[in-house]
Amino acid sequence: MTQVTVQRDGLTLVGDYIKPNQETYDLAILFHGFKANRNSPIIKAVSDSLNQAGLATMRFDFDGCGDSDGKFENMTVPGEIADANAIFQFALADHHVKNIYLVGHSQGGVVASMLAGLYPNAELIKKVVLLAPAATLRSDALKGDLQGIPYNPNDIPEAIQIGNFTVGGFYLRTAQILPIYDVAKHYQGPVCLIHGTNDQVVSPNASKKYHEVYKNSILHLVNGADHRFTPPYQKIAVDYTTNFLH
Template structure:
């Protein structure tokens, strides 16, 4: 089922995979990473997780953040704060669905930062939280003046920084906001069951980020996989996906 929500004049597009027969069930809102999309295609990480959730009796709600995939917006205007606003708009929509029971969040990479902070803001609404390679180091990177291997002057941030060989242009405001984001402080307000999964072969985000989430939240398990990279690819991919699905489909 396709759906869309409006957020400040932008149309955010998404899809819901729901168990059959239709009956009340929990729903997991899934949040993709920086430069990515919801991955509603066979074989993608997000599709594999969505299929596992549905098989376990839980609905999977996916959407593209502003400036990504099929959603409206300019990537150059994207930042973590307006992605949180996107997440809140989708959360509001899901809360209005009469068949949804508990609401759970899953975030990968930057989507993990957004999911964690959203869970902290809505700690009385969210039931469970799962993070996969959460990119909380984006604050440290912004302070150091680096993004995806591209250097810039962190004390005099330019209006735009081109990354991926010019394929994406990040607005300077993104880094100004990232430098002061209270990532762990906000996320720590979530006291429900949480899980952080990280690959020890991740060369984009240091696994120490997930360890710190484990320290920040009162009920957070941390699983580190030797054979897993930042994209949740590698020898441990099947095991990591299975663990996330088990956690998010638990009663």
């Protein structure tokens, strides 16, 4: 494993790059969720499984998260898309990489879907996996609900405290106007959607909606699984991901 850094608008993003012992290989870029980091259990488990299957993986902390620069209160989804694009360009420049795949969990799934929608022809991004993609973040922002914490959506506060995290008002403002599905649907390549039926954070309807707008997708509803795919559901989600990409 090699620790790597990528620059984005003056911010240093920190990640781990794990490569197989061969000259060329396929690479999966993994994007973590809201309030998480590159070592969140589902991201780490997917990475380990893909490595065992002979794929390279690259997992980064978004700005304001983990070891990367920035403050969490300045984090927005458009900012994370910019992070993801910088990471993607870094991967594209690696001449050892044959094919690039995107894997995103929760908010990272929204980021992966929108980044892929900006590179729609599937020549640059071969496949996409979305694990419990949090596309409901827009409808929640329009309602004034941040993971159960209410606020006035027509008079957005400067910041909201959610546990130990401070979420900036600009995150909420941008969330209200994110064209998530409109951008995502442009992607022409194969997409694997994985969502737990017992997800209390993001309704499985989010993945069902993705499945409707994509031209080339498969949908796995994991019976009983929660948002984080905690064991025993983790292995099911990991196996679906690995089988789709390997």
